[in-house]
Amino acid sequence: MIKTFEIKLETDGDGDIHDLTNSVSELVRKSSINSGTVTVFIPGSTAGISTIEYEPGLLKDIPTLLEKLIPSTIEYEHDKTWGDGNGFSHLRAMLIGPDLTVPFVGGKLTLGRWQQIVFLEFDNRPRSRTVVLQVIGD
Amino acid sequence: MIKTFEIKLETDGDGDIHDLTNSVSELVRKSSINSGTVTVFIPGSTAGISTIEYEPGLLKDIPTLLEKLIPSTIEYEHDKTWGDGNGFSHLRAMLIGPDLTVPFVGGKLTLGRWQQIVFLEFDNRPRSRTVVLQVIGD
Amino acid sequence: MIKTFEIKLETDGDGDIHDLTNSVSELVRKSSINSGTVTVFIPGSTAGISTIEYEPGLLKDIPTLLEKLIPSTIEYEHDKTWGDGNGFSHLRAMLIGPDLTVPFVGGKLTLGRWQQIVFLEFDNRPRSRTVVLQVIGD
Numbered sequence: 001m002i003k004t005f006e007i008k009l010e011t012d013g014d015g016d017i018h019d020l021t022n023s024v025s026e027l028v029r030k031s032s033i034n035s036g037t038v039t040v041f042i043p044g045s046t047a048g049i050s051t052i053e054y055e056p057g058l059l060k061d062i063p064t065l066l067e068k069l070i071p072s073t074i075e076y077e078h079d080k081t082w083g084d085g086n087g088f089s090h091l092r093a094m095l096i097g098p099d100l101t102v103p104f105v106g107g108k109l110t111l112g113r114w115q116q117i118v119f120l121e122f123d124n125r126p127r128s129r130t131v132v133l134q135v136i137g138d
Numbered sequence: 139m140i141k142t143f144e145i146k147l148e149t150d151g152d153g154d155i156h157d158l159t160n161s162v163s164e165l166v167r168k169s170s171i172n173s174g175t176v177t178v179f180i181p182g183s184t185a186g187i188s189t190i191e192y193e194p195g196l197l198k199d200i201p202t203l204l205e206k207l208i209p210s211t212i213e214y215e216h217d218k219t220w221g222d223g224n225g226f227s228h229l230r231a232m233l234i235g236p237d238l239t240v241p242f243v244g245g246k247l248t249l250g251r252w253q254q255i256v257f258l259e260f261d262n263r264p265r266s267r268t269v270v271l272q273v274i275g276d
Numbered sequence: 277m278i279k280t281f282e283i284k285l286e287t288d289g290d291g292d293i294h295d296l297t298n299s300v301s302e303l304v305r306k307s308s309i310n311s312g313t314v315t316v317f318i319p320g321s322t323a324g325i326s327t328i329e330y331e332p333g334l335l336k337d338i339p340t341l342l343e344k345l346i347p348s349t350i351e352y353e354h355d356k357t358w359g360d361g362n363g364f365s366h367l368r369a370m371l372i373g374p375d376l377t378v379p380f381v382g383g384k385l386t387l388g389r390w391q392q393i394v395f396l397e398f399d400n401r402p403r404s405r406t407v408v409l410q411v412i413g414d
Contacts, residue, residue, distance in 0.1 A: 002311045004414050015255050019153045020359045025192050037239075037272050037372050041312050044388035045329040046385060050232050053183040057215035058228055064215075065208060066228050070341060077333035077340075090334055091341050094326050098391070099377050101177050101271035101313075102179050105394035110270045112182035115236070119372050134313050136274060138140050173278045175315050175410050178404060188370050189320040191347050196366055202353075202369035231306050239315050239375050241410035243280050248408045250320035251376070274412060 003031040005133040011047075011121040014072070014089065017065035018119040019054045020131065021111070027133055029107050036137015038109070040100045043132060046089040046123040048096030054116035062120070066092050072124070089122040096120060104137070143271040149185075149259040152227065153201035154212070156257040156274055157192045157247070158269065161222070167245050174275015176247070178238045181270060182226040184222070184261040186234030192254035204230050214239040227260040234258060242275070279307040279408040287387030287397040288365070290365065291339035294337060294395040295330045295389065297387070300344075303409055305383050312413015314385070322365040322399040330392035338396070342368050348400070363400045365398040372396060380413070 005027040009018055020040065028038055040049050052058055076087025100117065102109045111117070119131060143165040147156055160180065178187050179243055184244065190196055212223025241248045249255070257269060285294055286354040298314065304314050317324050328334055352363025376393065379386045387393070395407060 004311060004379065024372060035142060035197070035272075041377070041379050041386060042388075043386050043391060045327060045389035045391040047175060050237050051183060052232050053216075053228060054214065055219050057217070057219035057225065060215040061225055061229060062232065069207060069345060078329075078331065079333070081331050087333065087337055090329060094328050094338065095233070095371070097235065097373065098327050100235070101239050101377050103142065103177055103179050103270050105318055108183050110179060112180075114181040115181060115397040132350070132379050136306075136313060185363060189321060189374050190370050191366060192356065195355070195357035195363065198353040199363055199367060200370065203346060216286075216341075225376070235373065236371070239317070239377050241280065241315055241317050241408050248317060248319050252320075253319060253321040263327060268388050 001033055001138055002065045003135045004021050004031060007131040009119060009129040011129055012126050013125050014122055016121040017059055019116045020119055021116040024117050024133060025109055028104050028135055029137040030111060033135055033137040034107060035105050037101050038116060039134040042098045046086060046093050048093050048120040049098060049100045050096055050118055052118050053114040054118060074138050086124045089124055092122040139171055139276055141273045142173060143231055145269040147257060147267040149265050149267055151263050152260055154259040157254045158257055160266050161252040162255050162271060163247055164275055166247060167275040171273055172245060173243045175241050177272045178255060179270045180236045183256050184231050185223060186231050186237045186258040187236060187257055187268060188234055189253050190256050192256060193253040201205040224262045227262055230260040277309055277414055279309060281410045284409040285405040287403050287405055289401050290398055292397040293335055293391045295345055296390040296395055298397060300409060301385055301394050304380050304385060304411055307411040307414040309383050309411050312342060313377050313379050315410045317395060317408045318374045322362060323370050324369050324396040325374060325376045325393050326372055329390040332393060358397050362400045364398055368398040
């Protein structure tokens with residue numbers, strides 16, 4: 001049994017992190033599927049999906065870390081191809097990855113108490129995003 | 139067809155890496171599902187799931203690499219929120235990710251010969267962990 | 277409903293990145309499964325699966341970034357175990373991960389317009405690779 005859902009987001013550009021947990025939980029319940037997995041996927045190559053403890057400190061630490069590992073101030077070869085200056089966004093997105101698969105049992109996600117499903121915007125401008133959820137189970 | 143299992147672990151804190159391959163293989167067999175996928179998921183935001191060749195050299199290289207990329211000696215904004223000093227643990231967990239999905243065929247995981255499924259502890263203290271397996275297939 | 281497929285690749289060694297999108301799309305269509313997920317998995321611990329915009333600039337940026345984060349010029353503990361000099365390959369593979377799960381709807385992958393599914397070779401020599409696809413849906 002398969003149910004597909006979408007979550008629409010307006011983002012503020014690089015460093016904007018959205019907590020999707022409530023939306024994903026509600027859509028899993030709405031699917032009426034009892035047990036299975038939900039795959040959370042972002043179509044696009046300048047954003048990522050992961051889990052974190054969604055609290056103000058980490059929302060600052062994550063952009064700081066990514067700026068250290070993959071600086072936005074360097075010119076990348078990608079920027080020579082398109083001139084849109086978001087080479088760093090693509091590299092950060094590859095590192096974090098576009099997909100996350102979370103089990104659920106009895107309609108409830110098996111997340112930890114301090115673990116939230118997040119969308120991470122890495123692009124260098126605000127974007128309209130559509131996250132895809134594929135709920136599979138019985 | 140869906141079967142859910144748990145693997146319980148006691149960890150030694152940051153840098154402790156456990157080989158889950160035998161447990162996952164046995165539980166997939168026990169599910170009596172012939173072909174499908176197993177999603178291995180860690181509830182919690184200070185640990186990760188991945189695959190590596192589980193050999194003594196890499197078990198040292200991985201903590202060394204993560205200490206270089208995300209030092210435990212820096213104070214993170216997260217540490218100001220909670221004072222538990224494990225900001226680095228959260229960042230390492232986000233980088234590695236909490237989920238892994240492995241196909242199996244004829245009851246056998248499609249792993250490489252030198253590839254093991256591992257749980258990586260990043261927290262700064264010993265933890266009791268429960269890894270969730272969701273086996274889906276026919 | 278489950279269908280398993282394989283994609284065979286000959287790679288040039290570290291830094292070789294292959295676009296799998298057309299192969300994955302065709303095999304999903306061939307499965308005759310309407311909606312579900314495809315899990316793309318690489319058996320082996322020195323390669324990865326991810327999504328990127330497959331364009332010449334990023335194909336240079338990705339190896340440059342990985343060389344900066346995980347240099348091939350350092351001796352790793354892994355290299356002392358086996359003497360094959362590919363400790364860096366294992367570490368890069370762990371960072372990127374061996375699996376990717378992509379939803380599809382009406383036989384069509386939900387990828388972004390500029391987003392391709394890629395295989396990344398990290399090993400220090402040419403390899404023959406077999407990527408596994410597990411298509412699950414109804």
